[in-house]
Amino acid sequence: MSSSVSVAIAKRVAAHLTDGEIVNLGIGIPTLVADHLPDGVDVVLQTENGMLGVGPTPTDDAIDPNLVNAGKLPVSELPGASYFASSASFGMIRGAHVDTAILGALQLDGQGRIANWSIPGKPILGVGGAMDLLVGARRVIAATTHLAKDGSQKIVAETAFPLTADRPVDLIVTEHATFAVRDGGLVLIDVAEGSSVEWIEENTGAAFTVALESAAGAPQEAVR
């Protein structure tokens, strides 16, 4: 999952994080965000399987089978880390003690609501912690490719897949665009270098307004 597009998305997401935030990373592209934080920005990672203070991927000889993240991948322990039971972990999440959750998406609708847990007719039978994170995190960022692998649009007026929550995300970041969700609608606030408002209009199925912001220090990634 560490293609150049995924890395570009991860960097664009990372530019929205502030120093000291408590952040929960979903599986896939969100996992890459930790490796692409801007200089001077350090966040504290929470993982819903019961750990605060998640460190980077260990070297092969330092892998501990009892130390994994929510994607079941080996991680390490930073100074100040702590472990807790699942009920306490989700208490943190639902109780709004996690500042930012970064989640992948199958689709997003015109209100910024996310569908990322089920595809009708496909043998997918799992929701994990996605619904809890959407309900409880103070801010939710969706990190996704602009289009699906088959070229279909992922940001659509109405999702074909079941929603993960009635709460919209706060920010949608793709390799082309960043949308803020404001007053129940999408606002294009940033266009990636190498992309254009025209491309985004052609490839986005949901209505949006345009109010570009100067990317304060945000690294602009060329799309390849």
Add this chain to the structure above:
Amino acid sequence: MVSVCSPAEALAHVQPGDTVMVGGFGLVGAPLTLIAALLEADGARDLTIVSNNLGEPGRGLGKLLPARRVRKAIGSYFTSNREVVEAHLRGEIEVELLPQGTLAESIRAGGAGIGAFYVRTGAGTLLAEGKEERIIDGERYLLQFPLKGDVALIRAHKADKLGNLAYLKTARNFNPDMATAAKTVIAEVDEIVEVGELSPEEIATPHLFVDHLVRSEGVSA
């Protein structure tokens, strides 16, 4: 009083139709020695399994499925075991999907004498179907009932001879919650030490919750 016993002796407590809670997040913190013994237990039929996942194909709890021991699975994420999804689509097992936090809190509530609770998670989604909804402070909440087990199979690192348990890192996950929520609690541990050797501060599950201790036989997934 806790008893130290073999996996087979411990699993003799499982009766047909029982609800069995099994700790672990995937295979991490899963009681693999107890799961292997469960496959051999006479009473392990027609079970309702409460666990975040049902292992992976042929690994961990995934072994129970081809052996036709599971009537119903309650958990949050079965996608990692395709066989569960296929068995469900064929109508061979019943599946109850809960958001992971609702699963954990239901187990906690089951062990803590809570009759039911309201939770925001899942409101307005497909998983709200059939659940009572209530607006609290302008937000939608779902009524959720607790989960209780006849037996819990849990995994810890160390026990003392009273049954106090200490866990390792993220292998803790659902284990301490499940230790509170079943009539009979069987803990698989790496090591059993004398009373007093565990620091009171490191004991995450006090011994009053634990009935039987089994030494891990290092069964791999």
